[in-house]
Amino acid sequence: MAVINATPDSFSDGGEAFAVEDAVRRGRVFLAEGADILDVGGESTRPGAEPVPVAEEIRRVVPVIEALAVEGALISIDSRRAEVMRAAVNAGARIINDVSALSGAGALEAAADLGVPVILMHMQGEPGTMQDNPSYGDVVAEVRDGLLARAQACREAGIAAKDIALDPGIGFGKTVAHNLALLAHLDSLTATGHPVVLGVSRKSYIARIDRDVPPGERVAGSVATALAAWDQGVRLFRVHDVAEHRQALAVYGAIAEAGGKGS
Numbered sequence: 001m002a003v004i005n006a007t008p009d010s011f012s013d014g015g016e017a018f019a020v021e022d023a024v025r026r027g028r029v030f031l032a033e034g035a036d037i038l039d040v041g042g043e044s045t046r047p048g049a050e051p052v053p054v055a056e057e058i059r060r061v062v063p064v065i066e067a068l069a070v071e072g073a074l075i076s077i078d079s080r081r082a083e084v085m086r087a088a089v090n091a092g093a094r095i096i097n098d099v100s101a102l103s104g105a106g107a108l109e110a111a112a113d114l115g116v117p118v119i120l121m122h123m124q125g126e127p128g129t130m131q132d133n134p135s136y137g138d139v140v141a142e143v144r145d146g147l148l149a150r151a152q153a154c155r156e157a158g159i160a161a162k163d164i165a166l167d168p169g170i171g172f173g174k175t176v177a178h179n180l181a182l183l184a185h186l187d188s189l190t191a192t193g194h195p196v197v198l199g200v201s202r203k204s205y206i207a208r209i210d211r212d213v214p215p216g217e218r219v220a221g222s223v224a225t226a227l228a229a230w231d232q233g234v235r236l237f238r239v240h241d242v243a244e245h246r247q248a249l250a251v252y253g254a255i256a257e258a259g260g261k262g263s
Helices: 020-033 054-070 082-091 107-114 139-157 176-184 204-209 219-230 242-261
Strands: 002-005 038-041 075-078 095-098 118-121 164-167
Touching (some): 020 038, 038 054, 095 107, 107 139, 139 164, 139 176
Parallel strands (some): 002 038, 038 075, 075 095, 118 164
16 A cells, blocks of 8 residues: 655655655556555645645645556545545545544444445554544554444444555654554454555654654665564555555565465
C-alpha cells in the first residue's frame, strides 16, 4: 500500500508529491515497483498538523484519483471527512482509510452508503495535539478494544465484517514505548480475524532508537518493523518505499516457506 501525499506539509517527503502531475507520476512508479494499493491523501495528519478546508482537500485528491484510476490502480482515500470520502469514491477510489476510524461527522454513514472496504485506525486525540501527552493504562488492550468497538459500529451500520481492516495507529497519540509495545503484540489484532494494516514507514520512533536520523534515512528501520509484523500475521503495509519493502517481504516469505517445507 503506497503512500501518495498530495499535501505541501507531509513529514516524510516534504510535500514532494504535492502537484497533481507529480503525484500521478509517483503513483505510476509505485505501481511499476509492485504496489497493490495507492493510498491518496490531501490532508497531513502528522503531529501538530492543522486541518485544511474540505473543499481544498477535495481539490487536491480528486484529480490524482481520477488519473490513477485510469491506470487501473486500486486506490484508497486517506481522509477523515465524509464529503471527501464521497468525492473520492465517485472519482474512482475503492477503499476508505480513516485515521479517526470513521468517528467524524457523517463518516460512518458515508462509508456504509458507498459500500467500499474501510480501514479503521486508532488515534488518541487529534493530529494537532495527539502527541502532547498520550497516556494509557494498557496500550495494547485499549487500542485493540477501541478498534473492535469501532468495527462493531461499522457492522451495525451495514458494513460487512470482511470489509473492515484495523490499524493500530503507530505514532498517533502514542509515545515510543507505546509504539514498541503495540509492535511487539500485533498478534492481539491479527487474532481478531480482521485484516491488519500497519503504517510505520519512516516514522519518528525509528529515529528515537537510532541516532535521530531524518525521515529519508529510516527505510531500514521501516523494513525491519515490517518483517517483525509479518511474523505476527500482518499482511498489509502502508509504505513510502515500495520496492524495498516488497523485495524484503518476498525474500523473507520465501525463506519462511522453504523452512516450513523442510527443504
